[in-house]
Amino acid sequence: MKNFTHIDAQSIEHTIPLLDYYARPLAGGTDLIPLMREGVWQPDRLVNLKPLADLHFLREAGDGLHIGALTTLDELDRSPLVRERYQALAEAAHSAASPQLRNMATLGGNLLQQVRCWYYRGPFNCWMKGGDHCPARSGENEHHAVFDQSPCVAVYPSDPPAALITLDASIRIVGPDGARSVKVADFLAPPDELHRVMHGLGLNELITEIVVPHTTARSLYLKAMDRAVWAYALVSVAVAGEVANGTITNPRIVLGAVANVPVRLGAVEALIDGQLLTDELIKEAGTMATHGMEPLAHNHYKLPLARNLVRQALRDLTGQRM
Ligand SMILES: Cc1cc2nc3c(=O)[nH]c(=O)nc-3n(C[C@H](O)[C@H](O)[C@H](O)COP(=O)(O)OP(=O)(O)OC[C@H]3O[C@@H](n4cnc5c(N)ncnc54)[C@H](O)[C@@H]3O)c2cc1C
Ligand code: SF4
Incomplete structure (x- = not known):
């Protein structure tokens, strides 16, 4: 793995100007670190978000459930409130990975998880990594898509976001131009020629929280x-x-x-x-x-x-x- 500098975030305002293509936010590290080890991503700097207590909370307010981006999948799974009122989310979090990983994996990082395609994770310069074709289309595609949405046929791998979409949840994002809110259903989008990721987060933006509206469903x-x-x-x-x-x-x-x-x-x-x-x-x-x-x-x-x-x-x- 390439050497990198580790910076502890001091505040959201301090973090935003630090972020760019070469400096990535680090949450639980369960996806980012393996990607760096595999040589898929090689950032120069990691900005550790974990010191930011204002990204780590789980509470109900007048408009629904507010989940800080650093909330772990384990915390969602164990929360009596989530289990009782937002069952799909608790079940999706429970179904993801192993107990040890759920302890580290955050909901913010989970929304941004990269595809699990073995070509992407291996030594292939496939379309998603900037190449010009997708070897999975005619190769090993057991785990791939059955809807053809883009030149890439990898599936979006995370469990909780499907539950968040059924619950009509939104994501709050902060960047250099201020804060914005977007439905999870709109945040996730198939990649295209100029934008080879499956989400709409800019390189200098942070997910701060996920909001699930009150529901009796x-x-x-x-x-x-x-x-x-x-x-x-x-x-x-x-x-x-x-x-x-x-x-x-x-x-x-x-x-x-x-x-x-x-x-x-x-x-x-x-x-x-x-x-x-x-x-x-x-x-x-x-x-x-x-x-x-x-x-x-x-x-x-x-x-x-x-x-x-x-x-x-x-x-x-x-x-x-x-
Ligand atoms: C063996 C294994 C099995 C797994 N099985 C499952 C499974 O069954 N289901 C499932 O859903 N997931 C599964 N996962 C994936 C795991 O849930 C994700 O890796 C995890 O949720 C990512 O969260 P993290 O906090 O570790 O993110 P990180 O690895 O720290 O970050 C992931 C990405 O998000 C970015 N990022 C993180 N937080 C923020 C933020 N607040 N704002 C902006 N950018 C941010 C990082 O820069 C990076 O690009 C598995 C992982 C492993 C290793
Ligand atoms: S499915 Fe996507 S990630 Fe996998 S090889 Fe094809 S372009 Fe790359």
């Missing part, structure tokens, strides 16, 4: 993995909505690990909104969830997985366990 997060625990999602689904008498009103359904960004299933939401969730309707919803998917050579399995996960999520949310 019930929600959940399901994740299919290739082993029982501590693995990335093959496919995941987050569902939220008002549940009563076998119906879900104002449903929000988001699939993870199928595209460059979590995918909201608007047509499925419209199909089931306020309808009695009979077996037949649940089956139809699962089938509709896979419309538009275009699997690569080695990831056809994601279609039945997505179909069944959506069906299971609807049954679980309405208490119709099979």
Whole structure:
């Protein structure tokens, strides 16, 4: 790993002018340090955010749940408040990585996690790293996207953001021009020619907090993995909505690990909104969830997985366990 300088952040105002292409913010380090070790990123300076107590909090206010960017996935998983009112978020945090990693991994860093594609993490100058083609398209693509959204077919790897989208959460960001707020659903976007990342954070901006509006909706997060625990999602689904008498009103359904960004299933939401969730309707919803998917050579399995996960999520949310 290339030598670098370590700077402890003194305040948010002190940190912003320090950030650029060569100086990256460091939170839990569970993604940034491996990327540096693998030689994918080689910053000259790391600005350690952990001394910033004003980025580390979890509290409810009039407008909802406020989560400081340095809040760890473990703290989200263990919070009685999150478990009781924002179940999908607690379940997504719980499903991510191992207990040791969840202790270090922050929600801010999780939103910015780089793709897990083995070409990206290995010695290949693929499109996402500035090259001119994507070797995964015709190579080893078992874990890759089934929606074709950009020249890159890597999936967005983080669990909590799909839950945050179903809960309509926003991200607060501070940069040289002041503060701004953006919905998680808009913050995450497929990469393009000039912008080869899957998020909208500038190089000199910081995520300060994530705000989840108050909700009376019930929600959940399901994740299919290739082993029982501590693995990335093959496919995941987050569902939220008002549940009563076998119906879900104002449903929000988001699939993870199928595209460059979590995918909201608007047509499925419209199909089931306020309808009695009979077996037949649940089956139809699962089938509709896979419309538009275009699997690569080695990831056809994601279609039945997505179909069944959506069906299971609807049954679980309405208490119709099979
Ligand atoms: C073995 C393993 C298994 C894993 N499994 C899962 C899994 O199943 N599901 C899952 O969701 N994740 C998984 N992860 C990923 C893990 O959750 C992320 O690495 C972690 O959440 C990143 O948070 P961090 O605080 O460590 O970020 P860091 O590694 O410190 O930073 C990540 C990126 O975010 C930037 N950054 C961090 N905080 C801020 C901020 N406040 N403002 C601006 N930029 C910031 C950094 O500069 C860097 O670019 C796994 C990781 C490992 C190593
Ligand atoms: S899927 Fe994306 S990250 Fe992977 S090789 Fe292709 S361009 Fe690179």
